Amino acid sequence: MAGFRDLDKALFPIKHISAVVKLFRSQLEDTNEPDLALLSIVIGLIENQLTSRSNAGQLIDSPETTVLPRFELETVENLYRKFKIVITGSVEPNKTKTYATRDLVKRVSDVIWNSLTRSYYKDRAHLQSLYSYLTGSKLDCFGVAFAVVAGCQVLGYDDVHLALSEDHAWVVFGPHGSETAEVTWHGKGNEDKRGQEIGKLDSARSWLYVNNKPVVCTRQMEVAALVSAINPSLNASVDATEVALLQQELLWLLYDLGHLKKYPMAIGNLGDLEEISPKRPGIACSALFEEAIDAARRFYNNQHVYPYTYQGGYYFRNKKYKEAFESWANASDVIRLYNYSRDDEEIYKEFLEIANEHIPYIMKIESSGFEANTILKKSECFANLLKFYDGICQWEEGSATPVLHIGWAKPLVNTISKFDADVRAQVHIVCDNMEEKLSKKNGSIFNNNNNNNYEKEYQATMSKSNNKDQTTSHFYPTIEALTAACSE
Ligand SMILES: CC1(C)CN=C(N2CCN(c3ncnc4sc(CC(F)F)cc34)CC2)S1
Numbered sequence: 001m002a003g004f005r006d007l008d009k010a011l012f013p014i015k016h017i018s019a020v021v022k023l024f025r026s027q028l029e030d031t032n033e034p035d036l037a038l039l040s041i042v043i044g045l046i047e048n049q050l051t052s053r054s055n056a057g058q059l060i061d062s063p064e065t066t067v068l069p070r071f072e073l074e075t076v077e078n079l080y081r082k083f084k085i086v087i088t089g090s091v092e093p094n095k096t097k098t099y100a101t102r103d104l105v106k107r108v109s110d111v112i113w114n115s116l117t118r119s120y121y122k123d124r125a126h127l128q129s130l131y132s133y134l135t136g137s138k139l140d141c142f143g144v145a146f147a148v149v150a151g152c153q154v155l156g157y158d159d160v161h162l163a164l165s166e167d168h169a170w171v172v173f174g175p176h177g178s179e180t181a182e183v184t185w186h187g188k189g190n191e192d193k194r195g196q197e198i199g200k201l202d203s204a205r206s207w208l209y210v211n212n213k214p215v216v217c218t219r220q221m222e223v224a225a226l227v228s229a230i231n232p233s234l235n236a237s238v239d240a241t242e243v244a245l246l247q248q249e250l251l252w253l254l255y256d257l258g259h260l261k262k263y264p265m266a267i268g269n270l271g272d273l274e275e276i277s278p279k280r281p282g283i284a285c286s287a288l289f290e291e292a293i294d295a296a297r298r299f300y301n302n303q304h305v306y307p308y309t310y311q312g313g314y315y316f317r318n319k320k321y322k323e324a325f326e327s328w329a330n331a332s333d334v335i336r337l338y339n340y341s342r343d344d345e346e347i348y349k350e351f352l353e354i355a356n357e358h359i360p361y362i363m364k365i366e367s368s369g370f371e372a373n374t375i376l377k378k379s380e381c382f383a384n385l386l387k388f389y390d391g392i393c394q395w396e397e398g399s400a401t402p403v404l405h406i407g408w409a410k411p412l413v414n415t416i417s418k419f420d421a422d423v424r425a426q427v428h429i430v431c432d433n434m435e436e437k438l439s440k441k442n443g444s445i446f447n448n449n450n451n452n453n454y455e456k457e458y459q460a461t462m463s464k465s466n467n468k469d470q471t472t473s474h475f476y477p478t479i480e481a482l483t484a485a486c487s488e
Contacts, residue, residue, distance in 0.1 A: 002027055002030065002031040002033055002034055002035045002038075003035055003038075004035065004038050004076075004077065004080055007026060008023055008026060008027070008038070009073055009077075011023050012071070012072065012073035012076070013070040013071060013072050013073060014042075014046075014068065014070070014071040015067065015068055015070055015071075016063065016064055016065075016066065016067070016068060017063040017064075017066050017068065017242065017245060017246045017249060018063040018064050018249075020042065020043075020046065020246060020250070021063060021246075021249050021250060021253055023039075023042065024039060024223070024227075024250055024253055025253055027039060027223070028220055028223060028253070028254070028257055028259070029257070032219065032220075033153070033158065033219055034219050034220060034223050035153070036146070036149060036150040036153050036219070036222055036223070036226070037080060037083050037084075037130055037150045037153070037154060038076070038080055039223055039226060040129045040130040040131070040146065040150060040226050041076055041079045041080055041083070041129070041130050041131050041134070042071070042076055043129055043131075043226060043227070043230060044126075044128075044129025044130060044131025044132055045071055045075065045076065045079075045131045046068065046071060046243070046246065047126060047129065047131075047230055047231065047232075047243055048126055048129075048131055048132070048135075049069055049071070050068070050069075050240045050242055050243050051125070051126060051231070051232065051233065051234050051240050051243060052126075063245065063246075063249050066242050066245065068242065079130070079131065079134045079135070082134050083130055083133075083134055083150070083151075083154065084154055086111065086115065086134075087108070087111060087151045087154045087155060088154065088155065090107070090111045091104070091107050091108055091111065091151075091155055092155075093154075093155045093156050094155050094156035094157050095156075097156070099157075099159050099173065099174050099175060100152060100157040100159055100160045100173040100174065101173075102173075102179065102181055102195065104152075104155075104157070105148070105152070105160060105171060105173055105181045105183065105195075106181065106183075106194065106195040108148050108151045108152055108155070108183075109144070109148050109181075109183040109184070109194050109195070110194075111151065112133070112139070112144055112147045112148055112151065113144065113194065115133075115137060116133075116137055116138065116139060116144075117136070117137045117138050120138050122140055122141065123140070124138075124140075125231045125233050126231055127139055127140040127143055128140055128142055128143040128146070128226075128229040128231065129143065129226070129229075130146075130147060130150060133147055141168070141169065141184050141185055141186060142169050142184075142225075142229055143229075144183065144184035144185070145162060145169035145170060145171065145183050145184045146162060146169070146222070146225065146226060146229075148160075148171060148183040148184075149161065149162045149171060149222060152171075152173075153219075157173070158219075159173050159174060159175075159177070160172075160173045161173070161177060161216060161217050161218070161219075161222065162216075162217040162221075162222050162225060163180065163198075163214040163215070163216050163217070164214055164215040164217065164225060164265075165207075165208060165209055165210045165214045165215075166207070166210060166265065166304060166305060166306050166346075166347070167186075167207075167208055167344075167346045167347070168186050168208050168209070168343075169183075169184060170182050170183060170184070170198055170214075171183050172216055177216055179197075180197050180198040180199075181194075181195060181196070181197065181198070182194050182195065182196050182197075182198065186208065186343060187343060187345065190343070198212070199212055205338055205339040205341070206338060206339060206340075206341035206343050206344050207305065207335060207338045207340075207341075207344045207347050208341070208343040208344055210300065210303050210304060211301070211303045211337070211338070213300040213301055213303040213304070215262065215263055215264075215265075215300075217263075218259070220254070220257070220259040221259055221262070221263055223254065223259070224251075224254045224259050224260055224263055224266045225263075225266070227247060227250045227251055227254060227266075228251070228263075228265065228266045228269050230243060230246070230247040230250075231243075232244040232247060244273060244276075244277075245277075247269075247273065248270070248273040248274070248277070248279055249279075251266065251269065251270040251273065252270070252279065252280065254266070255267070255270060261295065262295060262299045263295070264292040264293070264295045264296045264300070264304055264306065264307045265292070265306055265307075265310075267288050267289075267291050267292040267295065268288070268289060268292045268306060268307060268310035270288055271285040271286075271288035271289045271292065271310060271314065272285075272310070272314075274288060275314060275317070285314065286311075286314065289307070289310050289311040289314055290311070292307040292310060292311075293307040293308065293311060293330075295307070302334060303334060303337070304334065305331050305334045305335055305347055305350070308327045308328065308330045308331035308334065309327070309328070309331050309350055309354070311327040312324045312327030312328045312331060312354070315327055316358055316362075321362045321365075321366065321375050321381075322375050322378060322380070322381050324358070324362070325375070325381050325384040325385055325388070326380075326384050328354050328358075328359075328384070328388050329384035329385070329387040329388045329391070331351075331354075331388075331391075332351070332387060332388045332389075332390070332391025332392055332395075333387065333391050334391075335347065335351065335391055335392065335395045336390070336391035336392070336393075336394035336395050337394075338395060339395075339398055339399040339400070340395055340396060340399040340401050340402075340403050341399070341400070341401060342401055348403065351392055352408075354388075355388075355389070355392070355408060355411060355412065356407065356408065356411050359385070359388075359411065359415055360411045360414070360415065362375075363414070363415050363418050366418075367418050376418055376419055376420065376423065377420065377423055378423070379423050379424075379426035379427050381419075382416075382419045382423055382424055382426075382427050383427045385415065385416065385419075386416075386427065386429065389412055392404065392408075
């Protein structure tokens, strides 16, 4: 471990953001073991000082001139020493340079776990760093996992690394990171599974464990995780701009050093910051969202949803609704391969917001009649909408927990009925697997004879809304049938 070297101490007292970037750069470039405890304490100290008192409104223009309150070397050294004592006081260091064992990982997790405050609001902001742990004995779910990895680094186990899904964190260890272990809790009211292997149970098919395609971090990617976890929120609606600027500068440092190449969510975080306040003329935030998607496709077999919702959210905010529909259809194309489980609430809420807030909002705007180039005339928008809904239906299929309910069907029917019949007729649905899947479930809602009552019902629904008699040359699942089939 690089440790807290004299050249790092020389940067103190820290008065500017640029000094923090220099500290991170020297830790990242000079050694292959950047000191996770040191960097987490420094970042946590800055974040907590700048978001705890009313600091809003300070003029922020550049890393060099933005004045930070002085951060004294002594404060950091005392906390750093305290962490070392907490860890080495309870677990013997790895003198023989061997691989960590499950027992060792569990013991480090127990040290952190048993030293946390008995009960506190776990979802509060600013509970992710070792500063929070050492000064307030509070950590969030991610913070516990990070602290365990930092603790194992202090003990000299360089094989223990952070593994990240889109809503959970655990550790890998042993030869080639072949072993996995839970070290923290997940969600509310769930018994923690600390010490157990990952994804052996039914959770194997849940989005929470991303089909065993987590981001397995190097030490430098663990630094990227702590930087991504920086939370600039002063309160629900205001950010401390100097904290956001510091996070953006550090993410660019990590990006330039190549440490974000396999970390889609960190690239997405940088894209969100760049949309608000671009710092790099050559790289548009839209290019960053595409890069995150490419990384998820290349390194994680396209099993991650968030890269598409980062991109969809960007298009939505910038009124590029046709493109947003495509991103959201791609997100749905990922989730359909999973089985919905009770641990997947976060992504459920994401899809619910898209289906029942964002899409209805877009429909309202687009059907206000003032949109010359309305998406209601574009068949590929209709196609992507169907793909979006179909993915959610397939997500539900085979799951123990239902996804859809009437609250989904109303906005869904309302949305689809806004497209003109001639636009809908241009969409060719190839029911390669859907037909037999659906017919397997509850009698075919597709059949090739024309007395298909679903078909008549569908036509009736559609013709009522469009007052045009149309002859469709294709069969569609009626929305009720689709919803019924999905809610099996
Ligand atoms: C498109 C979105 C709704 C925007 N922000 C999103 N985030 C997803 C989660 N975020 C993350 N960003 C970097 N790394 C990680 S690791 C992790 C799981 C946790 F348990 F460790 C979450 C996460 C950042 C914010 S997804």
